[in-house]
Amino acid sequence: MNLANLPTRVKLIDVGPRDGLQNEKTPVPADVKISLVQRLQDAGLQEIEVTSYVSPKWVPQMADNHAVMQGIARRSGVRYSVLTPNLQGYEASVQDRPDEIVVFGAASEAFSQKNINCSIAESIERFAPVVAAARAAGIAVRGAMSCTVGCPYEGEIAPERVAYLAGLMRGIGVQRVDVADTIGVGTPRKVQRAIEAALQHYAIDEVSGHFHDTYGQALVNTLAALELGVWNFQSSVAGLGGCPYAKGATGNVATEDLVYLLHGMGIDTGIDLDKLIDAGVYISDFLGRKSASRVAVAVLNKRAG
């Protein structure tokens, strides 16, 4: 029998309030975001990506970052992270006392150029002072590595590119990294190779998987990552956050679907699936749409009889 040596416990990082809502056209008021964070921590989430400190010109949805961070009722044992794209963003975030900041880089040069208008190496240079400042202030630093399997411009990404990016991240003091399949094209063997590349520079406890469900492969890729020992994963309640590179397609894997898989395999998450589904219903209702979580849809159908 396989699957014998999977982790017995998994930690999920819900990125719904930040990564999920970021590209939403419907403006979501701060009090709704605060309530969503509350519902997520009530459901047992121990890590929540709350907001982003970017120019409101670029991402108007995150203009209320201070209000949201100051409005949430922090719970001890829960880690609240925020995205800080530059030193200015980092400095703006400090007053809100994030537990962790997130910096980012792409494993694809073309994506880096098109997305943030500089090379991978340049992007890391720009983040170096942000990381140094955060670490000096005792704030943890996570590095989001995008396009680690495929890129909308370059196609498949070689694992060597992931290792290169992970090495640069390690070099500037980033403490842990996400291996993200940003466009959801990955399948298990490719995802394992990307993770193994990250493992050249980070320990297994420092690597998290971030899979998109655009091609329906997020859970199978999660199992592939679990088999390597990865036990930190990112997901988004109700599957919030479509993929901007594939119109109408699913983006982030739904936290509910991941929890169902893990609990079904006897892996502990500390999360109450029913409360999590309710949190997803809350934000989906606000946005006026059906949840992108298959588990939520199936459970709600069942509840309705």
Added chain:
Amino acid sequence: MNLANLPTRVKLIDVGPRDGLQNEKTPVPADVKISLVQRLQDAGLQEIEVTSYVSPKWVPQMADNHAVMQGIARRSGVRYSVLTPNLQGYEASVQDRPDEIVVFGAASEAFSQKNINCSIAESIERFAPVVAAARAAGIAVRGAMSCTVGCPYEGEIAPERVAYLAGLMRGIGVQRVDVADTIGVGTPRKVQRAIEAALQHYAIDEVSGHFHDTYGQALVNTLAALELGVWNFQSSVAGLGGCPYAKGATGNVATEDLVYLLHGMGIDTGIDLDKLIDAGVYISDFLGRKSASRVAVAVLNKRAG
């Protein structure tokens, strides 16, 4: 690295024309079904479940079984199977020369009682003469085992019940069996236990996996089955066939999603994914709905630019 010992080749059985369309309310004319079978074989499918010989009172959608079976342009090397729920159905099918007939049983007593109004043992007794007649006529026999992981009435199903059913199937001469997760509640370890139970009576080449995507777990369960060496799987083009026990929820896993997973892992299926997507578009357009295949949706978005 795990995943090293997966099968290098997988055979997919598309059940869309029968299992998929069976519960469709929109009447699908015989010529559309014939064209769908043609498109599936053009895409490289080597096994297709074409129709069912049941009373048209119960399943009006399959009343055109003779017309469909006589209308398809058979290709050498392709296996055409049909569902025969009783001796009368089997006798009606013979004139259409199916390569294989399918009989069925549930691993859940409650499901058997509610679905076909008799016990599991009684259902097998009724099938015994059908199987004997088919084998005497040189027609292959497959046994569909439903509710092998969970049942809408009983909840979880113990692997012992699957072994019991598989033993009964073997006893009457059924040559191979499907391990079906009819309501899609399974997760990898549970699915592996159900398969291992079937393997008490059947060789690995005689067991196929049939997973429903109601909770989004079909692909991850497929990977779990592949890890045991299973290399035959059932699926439905465009994800045809909702689950009658969960309104609005997804039923059969989409063949497109399975092909994407397998090809992504370097596993050969003999199927042309683009042609398969076109076959799915054909039937989805006819039914006036969006494909339930995430891969089809993502690829069509990409094609549209």
